[in-house]
Amino acid sequence: MSHGSRDGRHAETVWALTGRVRLARPGLRVETAFLDFDTPGVAGALEALRRAGTTRAVAVPLLLTRAYHAKTDLPAALAGARGPSVRQAAVLGGSPLITAAVQRRLFEAGLCAADRSTTGIVLAGAGSTDPEAIASVGAATRELWRAGWCAARPAFVTGPRPRPGEVVRELRARGVPRVAVAPYVLAPGLLPDRIAAEAAAARADVLSAPLGDAPEIARLVVERGLEACRTADAHAG
Known part of the structure; x- marks a missing residue:
């Protein structure tokens, strides 16, 4: 389940990810739903499942951090909808597969494994007023540093500072030879466009694409769904 966006590229990316999830688990019924826009x-997605005779379902939030949408919007939407019994899975952040997906996009943008020792990464998220969400972006950044990049810093295009452009300039001032901006977002839209604009204005050497339908993200969606099923079965037992 995605938040949704007025930008058509967002929905296109979510549908592409849904398709990749279906390919990863043939025979598994996978529906797409949006919280807004x-x-x-x-409600529509759950009603379709109800008409098909589905009695249990798992809602996997297509969200990287556990903030307002995961804690409030989605639970409220699930509680108010008619349909099968639904268990909400964990958000996507906090998995090694996220680190792998970020690096995939960086390599697709022109970097290679040998560049790690001379490249600093600016992991640019959307920003939030929720401390847990901010901390999770910091944790994802530390995983990139552990993966061997010479520097890794979080940045936020809204809410708390620093901004992506500020961190690009900071790393340059520290003498980092190459600086790459990696959007910590799933799909294109207004905020990723702002990240790209800041990266360009600060003259970042590399800008990677949103995580989108990377194979690692599709695998992670499946993993989160299965984890939620196992938890539900354990509680039932």
Whole structure:
């Protein structure tokens, strides 16, 4: 389940990710739903499952951090919808597969494994007022540093500072030979465009694409869904 966006590229990316999840688990019924702006909404998706005779489902939030949408919007939408019994899975952040997906996009943008020792990464997220969400971006950044990049710093295009452009300039001032901006977002839209604009204005050497339908993200969606099923079965037992 995605938040949704007025930008059509967002929905296109979510549908592409859904398709990749289906390919990863043939035979598994996978539905797409949006909290806002796009269709089907949560209620519509659950109603379709109910008509198909589904009695249990798992809602996997297509969100990287556990903030307002995961803690409030999605639970409220699920509680107010008619349909099968639904368990909400964990958000996507906090998995090694996220680190792998970020690096995939960096390599697709022109970097290679040998560049790690001379490249600093600016992991640019959307920003949040939720301390847990901010901390999770910091944790993802530390995983990139552990993966061997010579520097890794979080940045936020809204909310708390620093901004992506500020961190690019900071790393340059420290003498980092090459600086790459990696958007910590799933799909294109207004905020990723702002990240790209800041990266260009600060003359970042590399800008990678949103994580989108990277194979690692599709695998992670499946993992989160299965984890939620196992937890539900354990509680039932």
